[in-house]
Amino acid sequence: MKHIKTINKANLKKTAEKGGCGKCQASCQSACKTSCTVANQKCEKDA
Amino acid sequence: MIHKFKLRDHNILLDVNSGGVHIIDDITYDLLDHIKPPFDDKCPQGVIEELSKNYPVGDIEECYGEIKELYDEKLLFTEDDYERFALTSVASPIKAMCLHIAHDCNLRCEYCFASTGDFGKGRKLMTFETGRKAIDFLIKRSAARKFLELDFFGGEPLMNFDVVKQIVEYARSREKECGKTFRFTITTNGMLLDDDKIDFINREMSNVVLSIDGRKEVNDRMRKRVSGSGSYDRIVERFKRFVPVRGDKDYYVRGTYTKYNLDFSNDVMHLYDLGFDQISVEPVMAEPTEPYAITEEDLDTIFKEYEILLDKILKVREQGGHINFFHFMLDLDQGPCAIKRLRGCGCGNEYVAVTPDGDIYPCHQFVGIEEYKMGNLDEGTFNEDIKNEFAATHVYSKPECRSCWAKFYCSGGCNANNYIYAGDIHNAHKLSCSIQKKRLECAIMMQALKLMDTEE
Ligand code: SF4
Ligand code: SF4
Ligand code: SF4
Numbered sequence: 380m381k382h383i384k385t386i387n388k389a390n391l392k393k394t395a396e397k398g399g400c401g402k403c404q405a406s407c408q409s410a411c412k413t414s415c416t417v418a419n420q421k422c423e424k425d426a
Numbered sequence: 427m428i429h430k431f432k433l434r435d436h437n438i439l440l441d442v443n444s445g446g447v448h449i450i451d452d453i454t455y456d457l458l459d460h461i462k463p464p465f466d467d468k469c470p471q472g473v474i475e476e477l478s479k480n481y482p483v484g485d486i487e488e489c490y491g492e493i494k495e496l497y498d499e500k501l502l503f504t505e506d507d508y509e510r511f512a513l514t515s516v517a518s519p520i521k522a523m524c525l526h527i528a529h530d531c532n533l534r535c536e537y538c539f540a541s542t543g544d545f546g547k548g549r550k551l552m553t554f555e556t557g558r559k560a561i562d563f564l565i566k567r568s569a570a571r572k573f574l575e576l577d578f579f580g581g582e583p584l585m586n587f588d589v590v591k592q593i594v595e596y597a598r599s600r601e602k603e604c605g606k607t608f609r610f611t612i613t614t615n616g617m618l619l620d621d622d623k624i625d626f627i628n629r630e631m632s633n634v635v636l637s638i639d640g641r642k643e644v645n646d647r648m649r650k651r652v653s654g655s656g657s658y659d660r661i662v663e664r665f666k667r668f669v670p671v672r673g674d675k676d677y678y679v680r681g682t683y684t685k686y687n688l689d690f691s692n693d694v695m696h697l698y699d700l701g702f703d704q705i706s707v708e709p710v711m712a713e714p715t716e717p718y719a720i721t722e723e724d725l726d727t728i729f730k731e732y733e734i735l736l737d738k739i740l741k742v743r744e745q746g747g748h749i750n751f752f753h754f755m756l757d758l759d760q761g762p763c764a765i766k767r768l769r770g771c772g773c774g775n776e777y778v779a780v781t782p783d784g785d786i787y788p789c790h791q792f793v794g795i796e797e798y799k800m801g802n803l804d805e806g807t808f809n810e811d812i813k814n815e816f817a818a819t820h821v822y823s824k825p826e827c828r829s830c831w832a833k834f835y836c837s838g839g840c841n842a843n844n845y846i847y848a849g850d851i852h853n854a855h856k857l858s859c860s861i862q863k864k865r866l867e868c869a870i871m872m873q874a875l876k877l878m879d880t881e882e
Contacts, residue, residue, distance in 0.1 A: 389446025398763025
């Protein structure tokens with residue numbers, strides 16, 4: 380494409396089907412805490 | 427839903443529901459203001475007429491074709507069909523706990539949400555007995571979860587470090603028989619860090635948060651000792667001792683910026699110059715009447731400052747250095763699953779806080795808010811209704827979040843801030859939202875640049 384350059388795998392949908400196992404870390408969005416917001420978390424589901 | 431923005435000479439287009447990120451040219455950027463699904467084969471004549479004032483007709487038609495193609499492939503304007511997951515995945519085991527090991531502090535930080543350590547409830551240290559009950563509670567309530575997180579928080583947890591050690595020892599002693607693995611973390615102001623504690627922390631704690639605000643004058647204005655003098659000199663000396671021996675384990679230095687240092691990119695760089703590369707600096711949360719509180723009128727300055735910070739970080743990278751600025755970290759390809767993103771912190775449902783009195787709250791920020799007290803370890807009480815209320819709290823139960831482009835990155839913000847500053851856990855705290863969204867744009871930009879680099 381000339382005008383649009385896609386730069387990542389748009390795979391959020393797929394993650395929903397297999398996700399939700401709850402193995403990943405809890406995360407706090409707030410300014411006062413362990414500094415772990417959701418967006419930068421790692422998925423820890425068994426492969 | 428899509429979201430587009432301009433930053434650093436680039437136009438970015440985010441397809442909210444698929445997580446797709448695209449770099450687009452100006453025509454596409456402008457064209458998207460005029461069209462939305464469903465798409466006909468040809469670009470509507472009126473739109474072509476409008477845009478042809480600025481762009482050649484051939485290009486407009488070409489752009490339209492590309493947008494339509496992505497739409498047809500379900501990569502653009504994708505449907506939001508996640509609500510069903512929010513409704514089905516509800517109550518969860520409790521897997522994380524914040525232990526308020528000391529409701530006391532050896533600093534008197536002006537902006538402290540814990541009322542300089544005691545949460546407005548009198549200074550108090552947690553006993554080992556209460557800590558043990560907390561561990562037992564967590565193990566019991568964690569059902570099949572293997573990894574349990576335990577954060578030592580305060581006040582200042584190093585003021586009660588012997589109990590920290592005892593609790594760690596106790597929790598470890600139960601790991602095998604219960605089939606659990608504990609991950610400990612601790613948040614400290616550093617005043618009492620000594621070699622013995624450093625040793626223990628490095629052995630046992632998987633993450634450590636070191637509080638410091640940045641430049642000396644900035645730090646010392648807010649982070650004062652009981653005597654009123656600043657804490658900078660002492661904590662910098664301790665942190666510099668601590669970080670090099672941390673090895674490959676995680677740590678963060680984290681600071682708070684206020685109205686007094688809206689040029690906080692200088693504080694981030696200062697922390698970097700001190701030798702720290704894992705950095706988080708975040709806006710203070712306070713009643714707007716406080717002189718240091720961030721208010722609407724500061725937003726423009728703050729937005730610009732995040733862009734300045736982005737430039738500075740990219741420059742460090744160009745020169746071969748590395749700063750991990752917490753709020754710009756984002757994995758566009760492999761972040762958490764969509765379901766995790768619907769709820770975020772999981773407070774009150776997956777996560778609880780325990781006070782020195784054994785009181786249980788949805789999280790550390792709810793401590794002291796009677797309405798949300800969930801129970802008490804000594805009394806063996808636990809209010810499942812409150813847990814269920816939090817389990818049912820997600821981006822689709824929050825009106826502003828539902829229609830927000832940032833919902834899968836922000837996950838509905840901080841329930842405690844929502845409650846304290848916007849009156850209800852379901853009401854978005856607008857000021858936080860504005861800052862959050864700007865940070866996200868910078869983060870997406872930074873990752874986009876990275877991905878472009880690797881492609882070239
Ligand atoms: S571990 Fe991965 S799949 Fe499981 S809930 Fe967390 S992000 Fe989702
Ligand atoms: S809290 Fe604010 S920024 Fe976050 S998802 Fe909700 S409306 Fe959007
Ligand atoms: S409610 Fe706010 S402070 Fe509490 S855990 Fe969630 S994000 Fe953190």
